Amino acid sequence: MAPVIEGCLWAALLGAALSGVPGYWDRRRGALLGPLILSLSAASALVAAALVWGSGAPVALALPIAGAGFLRCDGLSAWFLVPVFLLPALSAWYGKAYWDEDHHPESARRVRLWLGILAASMALIVLAHHAVVFLTGWELAALASWFLLNGDESSEEARRAGWLYLAAAHVGTLALMAGFCVLGGGGAGLGFDAYPARWADSAVAFPAFCLLALAFGIKAGAIPGHIWLPSAHAAAPSHISAVMSGIVIKMGIYGFFRMIQWAPHPPLWWSGVFLALGSLSGIWGVALALGQHDLKRLLAYHSVENIGIILLGIAVAAAGLSLGRPALVALGLAGGLLHTWNHGLFKSLLFLAAGAVIRATGTREMDRLGGVGRLMPVTGFLFALGAAAICGLPPLNGFASEILVYLGAFKGLADWPWAGAVVASLALIGALALACFTKVVGTVFLGNPRVASPHIAGEAPRTMRWPMAALAGFCLAIGLAPSLVVPLLKASMGAFAPGFDAAHGLASWSGFPMMSLLYAVLLAVLLPLLWLLARTRRRAEVTWDCGYAQPSARVQYTAVSYADGLVRNLRWFLWPERSKPKVEGIFPASSRGVVRVTDLVMERGLAPIANGVLWITHRLRFLQPGRIQLYLIYMAATLIFTLFWASSHG
Amino acid sequence: MVELGALFPMGWFQTLCHVVAALALPPLVLGIINKTKAAFAGKVGPPVLQLYYDLFKLVQKRMVVSRTTSWVFFAGPVGAVVVGVLVSLLVPLGDHRAPVSFAGDMVLLVALLGLSRFLTVGAALDTGSPFEGMGAAREVTFAALAEPGLFLGLCALVVLSGQAALAPMLAAASQAWGAQAGTLALVLLGWFIVLLVENCRIPFDDPNTHLELTMIHEVMILDHSGPLLAMALYGASMKLFLLISLLLALCLPRTGNAPLDWGLFLAGVGAAAVLVGVVESVIARLRLPRIPLLLVSAALFTGFAFLLSLVKR
Numbered sequence: 008m009a010p011v012i013e014g015c016l017w018a019a020l021l022g023a024a025l026s027g028v029p030g031y032w033d034r035r036r037g038a039l040l041g042p043l044i045l046s047l048s049a050a051s052a053l054v055a056a057a058l059v060w061g062s063g064a065p066v067a068l069a070l071p072i073a074g075a076g077f078l079r080c081d082g083l084s085a086w087f088l089v090p091v092f093l094l095p096a097l098s099a100w101y102g103k104a105y106w107d108e109d110h111h112p113e114s115a116r117r118v119r120l121w122l123g124i125l126a127a128s129m130a131l132i133v134l135a136h137h138a139v140v141f142l143t144g145w146e147l148a149a150l151a152s153w154f155l156l157n158g159d160e161s162s163e164e165a166r167r168a169g170w171l172y173l174a175a176a177h178v179g180t181l182a183l184m185a186g187f188c189v190l191g192g193g194g195a196g197l198g199f200d201a202y203p204a205r206w207a208d209s210a211v212a213f214p215a216f217c218l219l220a221l222a223f224g225i226k227a228g229a230i231p232g233h234i235w236l237p238s239a240h241a242a243a244p245s246h247i248s249a250v251m252s253g254i255v256i257k258m259g260i261y262g263f264f265r266m267i268q269w270a271p272h273p274p275l276w277w278s279g280v281f282l283a284l285g286s287l288s289g290i291w292g293v294a295l296a297l298g299q300h301d302l303k304r305l306l307a308y309h310s311v312e313n314i315g316i317i318l319l320g321i322a323v324a325a326a327g328l329s330l331g332r333p334a335l336v337a338l339g340l341a342g343g344l345l346h347t348w349n350h351g352l353f354k355s356l357l358f359l360a361a362g363a364v365i366r367a368t369g370t371r372e373m374d375r376l377g378g379v380g381r382l383m384p385v386t387g388f389l390f391a392l393g394a395a396a397i398c399g400l401p402p403l404n405g406f407a408s409e410i411l412v413y414l415g416a417f418k419g420l421a422d423w424p425w426a427g428a429v430v431a432s433l434a435l436i437g438a439l440a441l442a443c444f445t446k447v448v449g450t451v452f453l454g455n456p457r458v459a460s461p462h463i464a465g466e467a468p469r470t471m472r473w474p475m476a477a478l479a480g481f482c483l484a485i486g487l488a489p490s491l492v493v494p495l496l497k498a499s500m501g502a503f504a505p506g507f508d509a510a511h512g513l514a515s516w517s518g519f520p521m522m523s524l525l526y527a528v529l530l531a532v533l534l535p536l537l538w539l540l541a542r543t544r545r546r547a548e549v550t551w552d553c554g555y556a557q558p559s560a561r562v563q564y565t566a567v568s569y570a571d572g573l574v575r576n577l578r579w580f581l582w583p584e585r586s587k588p589k590v591e592g593i594f595p596a597s598s599r600g601v602v603r604v605t606d607l608v609m610e611r612g613l614a615p616i617a618n619g620v621l622w623i624t625h626r627l628r629f630l631q632p633g634r635i636q637l638y639l640i641y642m643a644a645t646l647i648f649t650l651f652w653a654s655s656h657g
Numbered sequence: 658m659v660e661l662g663a664l665f666p667m668g669w670f671q672t673l674c675h676v677v678a679a680l681a682l683p684p685l686v687l688g689i690i691n692k693t694k695a696a697f698a699g700k701v702g703p704p705v706l707q708l709y710y711d712l713f714k715l716v717q718k719r720m721v722v723s724r725t726t727s728w729v730f731f732a733g734p735v736g737a738v739v740v741g742v743l744v745s746l747l748v749p750l751g752d753h754r755a756p757v758s759f760a761g762d763m764v765l766l767v768a769l770l771g772l773s774r775f776l777t778v779g780a781a782l783d784t785g786s787p788f789e790g791m792g793a794a795r796e797v798t799f800a801a802l803a804e805p806g807l808f809l810g811l812c813a814l815v816v817l818s819g820q821a822a823l824a825p826m827l828a829a830a831s832q833a834w835g836a837q838a839g840t841l842a843l844v845l846l847g848w849f850i851v852l853l854v855e856n857c858r859i860p861f862d863d864p865n866t867h868l869e870l871t872m873i874h875e876v877m878i879l880d881h882s883g884p885l886l887a888m889a890l891y892g893a894s895m896k897l898f899l900l901i902s903l904l905l906a907l908c909l910p911r912t913g914n915a916p917l918d919w920g921l922f923l924a925g926v927g928a929a930a931v932l933v934g935v936v937e938s939v940i941a942r943l944r945l946p947r948i949p950l951l952l953v954s955a956a957l958f959t960g961f962a963f964l965l966s967l968v969k970r
Contacts, residue, residue, distance in 0.1 A: 378785070381727055391729070391779070400772040401765060410768075414761035417821045420812055424967050427812045431960075434767075434808035438801035441771055445797055449782030449790070455725055518759045525743055525757060525765075532742045536735050536888065543884050544719040550784040551723075551880050553869065564782070564790025572798040576949050 015055035022048035024127035027120030049092035056085035060498035175235035186218030206270035227259025240307035245362020281322035289315025298604025338415030346408035380452035404485035679745030684708035693934025715887035733780025737892025751919035792876035810959035847958035
């Protein structure tokens with residue numbers, strides 16, 4: 008079986024990496040061939056993943072010259088391979104209409120090329136079994152995302168966001184290099200085989216944990232490493248935002264899962280760190296999302312929130328490993344892994360649907376939209392479905408993964424009281440997400456059209472609709488019958504912790520089948536009610552307006568007012584800036600009131616520090632006047648100093 | 658930790674009793690509340706069965722539907738009833754068991770209530786009315802602040818009972834009044850506040866108010882009429898009934914004799930309805946900015962209950 012798997016994986020890797028190349032010979036056919044080749048790669052990767060799960064043993068891939076030991080596919084890699092190929096493939100089809108040759112003649116084929124390279128480089132990350140390969144994939148993925156997010160070259164916003172992204176990504180890469188160096192010390196080398204032994208040494212484990220957690224945290228967008236994420240996701244073309252949010256940030260999560268796998272007996276404080284990162288990202292992320300007026304920025308902050316939920320699952324698993332409670336490990340890992348898939352599915356769906364709206368109206372400002380659901384019914388329905396899924400509502404997939412984390416936390420309460428914080432955080436996150444997504448659905452898709460909605464000419468083209476429908480189908484399928492993914496989860500978790508049985512607490516749990524049963528009851532209750540409504544006569548009228556004679560679309564509750572109650576209640580950590588409109592006299596002049604929720608980490612934390620550094624370096628500019636003689640003197644002085652220093656230290 | 662998650666632990670007759678009670682009783686609770694309030698006000702008040710009459714009348718009427726609305730407008734009331742039925746299968750009633758029970762089912766219960774809220778709020782926003790938008794915004798705001806209190810109470814009960822499924826957890830907790838009275842009392846207190854806010858009762862919302870600007874739940878269903886309004890009202894009454902049952906499961910004694918247990922349960926429902934009526938009669942509705950404070954205190958009550966359960970374990 009191993010040669011088949013190896014062949015499939017190489018086909019997927021090479022196919023994805025080269026999928027954009029034909030477009031450089033023939034624009035028209037390239038537009039079709041790119042998504043097609045990427046889809047075939049995805050199919051090939053799915054076959055490989057299924058075979059790896061089926062065989063239960065990791066498969067090593069030999070590199071042409073360097074030989075074996077660099078690439079390996081185990082259950083965990085297989086779990087991540089699925090979205091790594093599936094989401095870019097679906098986005099590529101969507102992009103065929105969304106970012107087409109006619110409207111973007113310069114960048115369409117470049118975006119296609121880098122999208123394929125991005126998928127291949129992420130596959131390289133999850134298949135890597137050696138630090139150098141991992142870092143290569145990591146850097147390639149970062150660069151590919153940067154090229155993609157600059158798809159629109161004329162956009163200053165995208166360039167600024169790209170700059171911030173590049174800086175953040177490289178801080179992460181530096182930390183990652185340092186971390187791998189720490190782990191590779193003591194003659195261990197850079198292969199991942201030696202890592203479990205190295206993690207057991209606490210003198211190595213502490214600095215390595217800090218460095219890797221920094222790198223993976225920045226990539227995943229966990230607060231406070233999220234600073235690059237909102238602007239990057241907002242500025243990128245929507246199908247690229249879908250890929251970045253759906254899977255690129257999950258590479259950080261993949262790293263966290265690998266750390267747990269390398270260190271099967273982590274100290275208990277690890278789970279504390281994961282809990283702190285998770286609840287901070289979750290609660291603050293969703294609170295910041297509540298304050299956004301820009302549709303895509305809001306969705307971006309929800310990625311931060313969902314990364315928090317995944318980290319809470321990892322926290323439960325880490326606590327289970329430290330305390331020797333296999334049930335917690337199984338539930339925490341399963342919840343975290345499943346939520347990784349689920350978030351990839353519904354967040355891509357939401358970004359694609361948002362992209363369809365933005366393409367039709369030309370604005371991302373929610374308060375300029377409204378009533379879009381009646382003009383674009385399919386997009387509206389799919390967005391509402393994704394919104395319900397991201398709020399963790401049954402019978403959709405978000406709930407299936409969240410209940411696993413909840414259950415793990417409930418079971419851990421007796422030994423690990425901090426599980427109470429996991430439960431309370433999840434509860435608050437879920438309820439705030441519901442508030443935020445009712446705001447989005449209500450403001451953008453329901454009600455009366457506001458200023459920008461009349462630009463809508465009709466529903467999105469079919470090439471854009473079916474990838475969204477496919478994602479929605481996955482959300483529904485996993486939600487309605489979550490038992491289907493349990494065997495895959497078990498096979499993926501087989502790689503973790505020697506002696507840990509993934510079946511623990513999952514296979515014996517009757518929750519998933521019972522949930523499916525209840526959803527069947529749901530249908531049975533639904534049908535008679537619909538019958539009753541269908542036979543009722545109805546009369547069309549205006550909405551109850553309290554007798555007001557001239558209702559206008561502008562009297563509707565806006566997104567800002569909808570969220571204002573919660574923003575006020577959370578003001579002690581959101582610090583919203585607000586200016587009240589002046590209403591004076593009998594005939595008040597026109598006036599504006601603004602509520603702005605800014606990112607404290609960026610605006611009050613990092614930006615002032617960066618400005619301080621800039622100020623100092625400006626003052627030191629005289630050292631670098633651009634005269635070559637001076638630089639030669641510097642070099643000579645450094646050499647002399649080094650010689651003296653070396654000789655005096657023998 | 659023992660799992661009591663076998664498929665359908667109850668026989669068909671008990672299940673039938675359970676479902677019939679869950680479907681038939683809810684409107685009665687509102688009747689009792691209104692009678693109590695009338696008694697406090699020195700009036701005769703509407704008959705106890707008034708909501709049944711109203712529902713019967715509304716189902717036969719035709720609907721007035723706003724031209725602004727879409728399918729979402731219908732999803733709200735339908736969702737409220739469907740969720741009510743599903744939740745009723747998870748909550749233990751008279752014989753302290755639930756037809757469907759598995760570890761973690763309380764998360765499903767809360768998530769189902771969330772689904773109902775999502776749809777109700779969506780239906781309200783679908784009309785494009787500023788009043789209904791206002792009600793929807795208040796609903797999600799207060800629900801978000803109530804959620805941690807609900808879940809911290811669950812944490813306390815999980816620790817106290819060692820069970821992760823709702824019905825066995827509540828059954829075990831109700832036996833622990835001797836050892837852990839403080840924990841249980843705090844959970845009850847916190848959850849009673851959550852019950853009042855979830856069902857939009859005084860001091861959070863006045864269901865009888867006359868001005869759209871002051872309402873929460875009633876304003877969200879302002880545009881629903883006929884069978885849709887009937888569904889919205891029935892769904893809301895089911896939610897109240899089921900949350901009352903949840904609280905009752907914590908404090909009712911168990912005799913082991915099924916008819917006696919059911920009798921106790923019915924008496925308990927009546928008493929709880931009277932209690933809600935008394936609360937509504939003796940205190941006024943809070944100013945909106947004060948409501949979050951009460952909700953945070955609910956979370957503090959259940960949070961302390963959780964800590965207490967850990968200490969006294």
